[in-house]
Amino acid sequence: MIRITLPDGAQREFPGPVTVTEVAASIGPGLAKAALAGKIGDRLVDTSHQITADSPLSIITARDAEGLELIRHSTAHLLAYAVKELFPEAQVTVGPVIENGFFYDFAYQRPFTPEDLAAIEKRMQELAARDEPVVRRVLPRDEAVAYFKGLGEHYKAEIIAAIPGGEELSLYREGHFEDLCRGPHVPSTGRLKFFKLMKVAGAYWRGDHRNEMLQRIYGTAWASREELQQYLRVLEEAEKRDHRRLGRELGLFHLDEHSPGTVFWHPKGWALWQEVEQYMRRVYRDNGYQEVKGPQILDQSLWEKTGHWDKYRDNMFTTESEKRAYALKPMNCPGHILIYKQGIKSYRDLPLRYGEFGACHRNEPTGGLHGIMRVRGFTQDDGHIFCTQEQVLQECANYTALVQKVYKDFGFTDIIYKLATRPDARIGTDESWDLAEKALMDGLRHSGCAFEIAAGEGAFYGPKIEYTLKDALGRQWQCGTLQIDPNLPERLDAQYVAEDGSRKRPLMLHRATVGSMERFIGMLIEHYAGALPVWLAPVQLALLNITDAQADYCREIAAKLQKMLPGQDLRVALDLRNEKITYKIREHSLQKLPYILVAGDKEKAAGAVAVRGRGNRDLGVMSVEAFAELIAQDIATKV
Incomplete structure (x- = not known):
């Protein structure tokens, strides 16, 4: 008898060797359908794995962290399968799981285009719809090298040849595509439903710039359509928030090839x-x-004493003067x-x-x-x-x-x-x-x-x-x-x-x-998507006149606010240009300023300003004193 102990302590007995799928089915047909893998102790195994001795077992589904990683790993193989179907001359190399997704590196005679990427994703969907079983087999190392050389997969053969001799290696086949992998994998391609290819980038073989350049296709995969859509929404929002774009649009900094890796x-x-x-x-x-x-520069001997020279020298800028070696710290x-x-x-x-x-x-x-x-x-x-x-x-x-x-x-x-x-x-x-x-x-x-x-x-x-x-x-x-x-x-x-x-x-x-x-x-x-809180905003408010008749009044307000907020050094943009007020408001709104103050004849006569908050909020007309209290509160509370 084989005794299986489940995570809740319950035990199930079987007359002989039993697969993970069979254990899951004994618990319920729903679990058997959802099972992606099993976990025996700390080891993940395929659902087809036979258990031959008393063991603890957890059934891994898409709701588990290990299950999601399994989906991503298997989707990387599905990507390679699709590429080989569409581009038979392409050679596969490595395809690991990364944060939120996966990638696979390929050697191919020309760069993959956006149209290629769309075609590959479509073929992946077709292959997933076939619901082909994913089957494991084991080969000795030398046989695996010969097998992949026979397929023309020289990169894969090189990877295997670097593995110590005498070891047995596992291969996984889906349809007519087979790849080296320690596994486990999902039971069939039909379990892979919610994925998207993201981009193509260059990558050196084995990460060494002295080697040939490969093409890396990135993708993302999730357990549900909702999770995939949410991730894509976050990516879209992240693109809007990209600090490089906002830094340029808001006039904060720029990067220049005359000094790569430093900021202007x-x-x-x-x-x-x-x-x-x-x-x-x-x-x-x-x-x-x-x-x-x-100081910025210190003698090499100091870095040798600290141990940095041995551990970190490749990342250090060095120089020499009067036959002494130095490093920028x-x-x-x-x-x-x-x-x-x-x-x-x-x-x-x-x-x-x-x-x-x-x-x-x-x-x-x-x-x-x-x-x-x-x-x-x-x-x-x-x-x-x-x-x-x-x-x-x-x-x-x-x-x-x-x-x-x-x-x-x-x-x-x-x-x-x-x-x-x-x-x-x-x-x-x-x-x-x-x-x-x-x-x-x-x-x-x-x-x-x-x-x-x-x-x-x-x-x-x-x-x-x-x-x-x-x-x-x-x-x-x-x-x-x-x-x-x-x-x-x-x-x-x-x-x-x-x-x-x-x-x-x-x-x-x-x-x-x-x-x-x-x-x-x-x-x-x-x-903050560039809309920094008042205390951090490079420009905290803009003062705008409607006509030249309010120009001096705007200057007086700027000076008055500085006196009302001693020690704050209020950052004010005084915009007295002869432009339409709607144009000026829109321009400063695009700069994500916390406040825009507008003064026309009515405001000037009342000793007040019309206040607009970020996000096109109309805060109405208020006295200069009231606005000073408002912005002082924002700065003090770091709102």
Whole structure:
């Protein structure tokens, strides 16, 4: 007898070996129809898999996360099947699942066109409608190499040849198409219904720029039509919010091939930057940080001592002067340790908190650059806390409270907390990593934060907390970090005098709240679709006259508002052009200004203004004093 234990603890017995499908059918015909795979312990298996011993079993359906991933993986194979039917000379390479979808890379003699993409998607739909079974078989490695060479699939044969000899490999066939895959897969192509091909891009074979360029077809797949349509709606909205387009339309910044991967900030964009920077500067001041500034270029020997040269040198810009090698700093931490080491530090000085708006440079590949989100030259709101082991818990808790307040002020209230633990390539002892990881866990628990473990994703010098934000479209942005580093103080010989007079090493906490200023501003632009809250808006209001007769009155209002709001440095656009008022209103509305104030003869006589809010809201006529109260409230509450 074979005993199967289900997730709810119920058990079912069978007289002999039984498939996942048969177990599902014994529970109910609906489950058998919905089953995509089985899960035995931690291992996913096909529904055709035979269970030959007592086992725990979960039936995986499209409602499970594993089920959705299975659908996407199988749809990637369906894509390859369709391409081979339409373009037999194309060679298939690899086709993994990615976030929200999948891709497959092909070698083909000419670029795929938009018309090709439409034809491929149509053929995929036809193949899915055939509801062909997906069948698994196993071959020894060398037979698999010979098999794919015989098909003319030289890339696939090369992949298999790199696998250690003697291994058996699984192949999956649907119709007359067969592909290498460890599986599992959906039982038949008919389970794949809700998908769409998105775009074609270039990709180097095996990700190496020295190899030939392949064509990568991206697609998305979902468990239901509603989920697919919702995703496409989000993509459409994301396109409208693209910070590169809005940055150009709103006159915030531009990117230029004369300096790839860096940003040219225009006056309005720099006003936004300064508002973010000055806000963070106040956060520094209110939380016990001392602002510092380190040099841009540091000697290679320093980067060798810290370990960055071995781990990070390919991403560093280097230069030479008088036979000495230097690197532009990719991060600020070594400079902060050198500042810390000036003068003797006592335990009474700790915790010591440094903050810097540090300009950094990293040699990102051209293909990885993305607007102002991924650049080569960026400024980090970087900070480092030097403290004792006993102070770590409180510092971690304090910092989590700080980021929660900051993100809320910027309009992000949904935070995901992750603890990234030790990677395989790291410096330091296991004991120091144990202490550091425990300290961060305890700090999150002390703050009452539920968190996930991101195993192996820590920095090479220490574990970290990652603070990930959800934006208005539900997209996730990994933003702030808090890292414990016992290694750099050791490598650079940082010390403090303990209470008993001995010399000890401080722990170093690396922390960044908004992270890259460029990336964070890009996030803000997309989160608010360019319609930034009043306190952040590069131009907070425009003052418009109807005729020349109100020009001086508009100037008086602008001066009066500045006096009524001392310390605010109100950002006002005074538009006194001899243009139709409807034209001027429309022009400023397209710039997504929070307020437009209009003055004609009636408003001038009454000492008032007609106020329009963003989104074409008519707020009526009000006194200058009333409007000053309104905008002051908006700024104070960060609405």
